[in-house]
Amino acid sequence: MEEDISIINSNTRQEKVRNFFINNKIKIISTIVILVVFLVSAFIFDSYKTNKKKEISNNFNLTTLAYSEKTKEKTIQNLVKIINEQDPTYSTLSLYFIIDNKLISNQSEINSYFDILIENVTLDKEIKNLVIYKKALFNADKAQESDLLNILNPLINSKSVWKSHALYLMAEYFYSKDQKQKSKEFFNQIITLENPNIDIKTQAQKRLNRDLSD
Template sequence: MDEDISIINTNTRNEKIKNFFIHNKKKIISGLSFIVILLICYFAFGEYQDRKKIKISDSFNTITINYSESNKEKTAKDLIQIVNEKNSTYSPLSLYFIIDNELISEKNTINELFDVIIDKTSLDKEIKNLNIYKKALYNADDSNENDLLNILNPVIKSESVWKSHALYLMAEFFYSKNEMQKSKEFFNQIVNLENANQEIQLEARKRLNRDLSE
């Protein structure tokens, strides 16, 4: 008796499952098709991104290897294109090459390229902070106090490994302007910073003891 009831229940359950698939066949097929399409798009996009990275890498290597004084303008133009690709590796490297080889003299253009790297390119947090510091360093000679602080504040207010570098830049900036009290305040921040770069911390102590001691 119990065995018969079990068989009936099994048959009933199987029939329900069968009917479910029959009545929902289109929905099930559509759902599976959608999943397959999503997987294809995901892997296709990944392959596209990989190919794009290789293409950008090849372009950067070709541009920099073939660089000479005679093709300076074209090199700058081509490297700007790579910066605007917003590639996490080769966009910063392109900007550094432009700066190191003085391919562009207009500071506004360089700062705009820094902004592409800092604000629009997907970077590791510390790489972004490094580029903020590099932008400040690039502008330090002809910036006023407010402009330089505006650039460096995201790093100064963080726990970044580049914080001590940013503080040191501000300390030296004020020292060059003969604003000794402000310079001393920034050097003291470096000395009291727990995760400061040891070499920079040592230089800060030397500067305080040698030039800013009362």
């Protein structure tokens, strides 16, 4: 008797499973199709990104290796194109190459490329902070006080490893303008930081003792 009941229960379960698949056949097939499409799309997109990265890398290497005065215009075109690709590695390196080799003299144009990196490219937090610092450094000689502060404020108001550098740049900026009280305030901020860059702190202390002591 118990064996008969067990067989009946087993048959009932099988019938329920069969009915479930029959009643939900379209949903099940749709789910499987969507999953397959998602996996294939993810694979294709990942392959595309890998190939795109390789293409940008090759373009950067070929461009920089071939650079000379004769190829200057072509070099600029290629590097600007790479910047606009918004690649976290090679867009940044392209701008640095342009600046280091003084390929573009227009300051506004260079600043627009800095803005692409800062605002549009997905960068590691401290890499982004370094780009911000480099933008400030690039503009320091000609910038107005308010403009330089606007650039550096994200670092000055943060706990970034580049905060010491930002404060030091502002301190030296004011010192060069003979605004010694403002300069002293920024140097003192470096001294009182919890985790300042040691070399920057040493230089700040020397400047305070040598040139800004009361």
